[in-house]
Amino acid sequence: MIKFWKKRIQNKLLTEHLTHDKTLSEIQKELKNSIAKQFASSLNIRMVDSGSCNACESECNALSNPYYNLERLGIQFVASPRHADVLLVSGVNTFNMHPHLLDAYAQMPSPKYVITIGDCPLTATSVYDESFAIVGNIAKHLPVAHHITGCPPSPNEIIVGLLEFLRGLDRS
Numbered sequence: 529m530i531k532f533w534k535k536r537i538q539n540k541l542l543t544e545h546l547t548h549d550k551t552l553s554e555i556q557k558e559l560k561n562s563i564a565k566q567f568a569s570s571l572n573i574r575m576v577d578s579g580s581c582n583a584c585e586s587e588c589n590a591l592s593n594p595y596y597n598l599e600r601l602g603i604q605f606v607a608s609p610r611h612a613d614v615l616l617v618s619g620v621n622t623f624n625m626h627p628h629l630l631d632a633y634a635q636m637p638s639p640k641y642v643i644t645i646g647d648c649p650l651t652a653t654s655v656y657d658e659s660f661a662i663v664g665n666i667a668k669h670l671p672v673a674h675h676i677t678g679c680p681p682s683p684n685e686i687i688v689g690l691l692e693f694l695r696g697l698d699r700s
């Protein structure tokens with residue numbers, strides 16, 4: 529313990545100092561304005577893991593930290609699909625999770641949207657496609673409005689993906 533504190537005192541603070549990301553700030557500003565216009569400043573997301581490695585979830589967790597702070601923009605991750613505007617789906621859509629995924633979608637109030645995240649939901653490009661345990665391609669079972677690519681996508685890419693989804697709604 530003494531060794532640890534000696535080392536800690538010698539190295540001083542180990543926390544990185546953050547730099548201001550101007551591009552991210554501009555994207556966040558547009559996202560906030562779109563949410564205000566299209567969802568009365570409150571976009572609620574229910575995330576369902578349909579059989580993932582959890583890396584996509586970890587990246588989504590980072591969106592709530594003080595750096596990305598998505599709640600400031602009007603985005604909340606909610607526990608119940610009954611409170612959600614968007615169903616955010618990660619994973620390969622396993623046989624065991626498939627009915628729960630459909631059930632979560634059925635419980636959402638309209639208008640409701642499905643966004644898939646990560647490469648897993650598009651199992652056409654995945655090594656899991658032919659497994660007995662996988663139902664596969666979520667777009668065949670739910671109306672996917674937007675897909676966020678990556679394995680896993682970074683928090684920045686997720687934010688950009690959400691903005692692209694909102695821009696798509698703007699056009700429709």
Ligand code: SF4
Nearest residue numbers: 580583646647648679
């Ligand atoms: S897309 Fe990649 S990171 Fe995301 S759940 Fe699948 S394997 Fe994991």
